[in-house]
Amino acid sequence: METQEWYTIRNADAIDTPALVLYPERIRANIHAATGMTDHIERLRPHVKTHKSPEVTKLLLEAGIQWFKCATLAEAAMLAHAGAPDILLAYQPTAAKLGRWLELIRKFSGVTFSCLVDNAATGALLSEAAQKAGIPLHVYIDLNVGMNRTGIKPDEGALELYEALTRMPDIRVEGLHAYDGHINETDITQRNDSCTRAFAPVYFLRTLLKERGYPPVKLIAGGSPTFSVHAGKPDVECSPGTFVYWDKGYQELLPDLRFVPAALVLARIISLPAPDQVCIDLGYKSIAAEQPINRRVFFLNAPELKMLRHSEEHLVAETVPGHGWKIGDLLYGLPYHICPTVALYQHAEVVMDGAKTGEWPVAGKDYMR
Incomplete structure (x- = not known):
């Protein structure tokens, strides 16, 4: 029986990207x-x-x-x-x-x-x-x-x-x-x-x-x-x-603390600007960008990607020629700093048993400053 990675979403086509995703x-x-x-x-x-x-x-x-x-x-x-x-x-x-x-x-x-x-x-x-x-x-x-x-x-x-x-x-x-x-x-x-x-x-x-x-x-x-x-x-x-x-930052920095990633950012490849590059719809409006470009997001299903350029709506990453990535392919990103990443979203997609089941508002932004 084929096993599914914990983060994979079976009905991900129902989720527009970029998106914040939670695993209760x-x-x-x-x-x-x-x-x-x-x-x-x-x-x-x-x-x-x-x-x-x-x-x-x-x-x-x-x-x-x-x-x-x-x-x-x-x-x-x-x-x-x-x-x-x-x-x-x-x-x-x-x-x-x-x-x-x-x-x-x-x-x-x-x-x-x-x-x-x-x-x-x-x-x-x-x-x-x-x-x-x-x-x-x-x-x-x-x-x-x-x-x-x-x-x-x-x-x-x-x-x-x-x-x-x-x-x-x-x-x-x-x-x-x-x-x-x-x-x-x-x-x-x-x-x-x-x-x-x-x-x-x-x-x-x-x-x-x-x-x-x-x-x-x-x-x-x-x-x-x-x-x-x-x-x-x-x-x-x-x-x-x-x-x-x-998040990825604390996962690397604090290996003695056995917490597990429970929030990701979902993104898609939207362009192939060069034979060894992909462009992803994860700009710095969608992922915390206060750290160096190589410490903003780690793609669980594409760990080989090397971040090159980051702008408001786009993230360009280097891969290898003949890589096989296609426009529309889904990427599961683990933020290096989750706190300011969450603050960029109005709501989060909720995933239970491998499928999207609803949305949770990021309500702490909305009541008052």
Whole structure:
């Protein structure tokens, strides 16, 4: 009996390209793997920036996960509509966002919302808005452990900020947040050592807060690369995101993490510009293009293709003379970076048991910014 590769779609003629394609069985397998990496499911707070999907959110909820993290108000709204009971906006809202943030909190009064703060001025802004609205705002202090983009260093300044925030009216300080995306060594021992060094000041800060009489301080930490490291430590909420779909980049970089690709981009050959070249309908409007051209997509059924030129609607790749590819041939592409790739699509094609069965919206783009 002829076997079919896991990614092959029997009724692919029903799908126009380029298309984002999801495999729910594999998404469930990745969720199961993630829940098995922590001793308590309460320590999982997955980031939804990768999938932006109410359907994937519901799969996470069905697995028992109740705590979520997002990067935008649109993603927060998507989570609330999908039934998530606890939502952290891993972003520090400016005055321009505060009105919509408060509106979301009012609309979903049964949901626990929180956001990040890394300075006293923003804390004061939130406090004033909370008092006017009559709604207390929950916050986590954003710590800079080496990403150097947002956050306050976990030192005396962070201790002073924590204490200042606790004195502000209608501000509820829930704990600390630290993202360590810069820690991504392939060797797990090196990754573990880097993570331990980066978080030593964070743990010392928690100790100081405890000594000053504050209740136990929550810590939300990490992404996918350091997930296994933080999962092995007590009292840390882990925030992997890419794990639900996985991608070629993390598959190569993090071989110790046994997640499987669950999202592809489907493309077709649309021209044969030279005897040793094919042109594919996968421009950089359809696949994340922030990395070098040879690290944007890997075609599972055409691993020999070498990317040459990339433009808005076209990808030209080199093959061998006499290759046999024809116009209209289907290519199954594994993105190197799935998160920004998903953000390029309005919906995804859903494939179950080797056939397209429906569509899922990328709804985290549509509610609001």
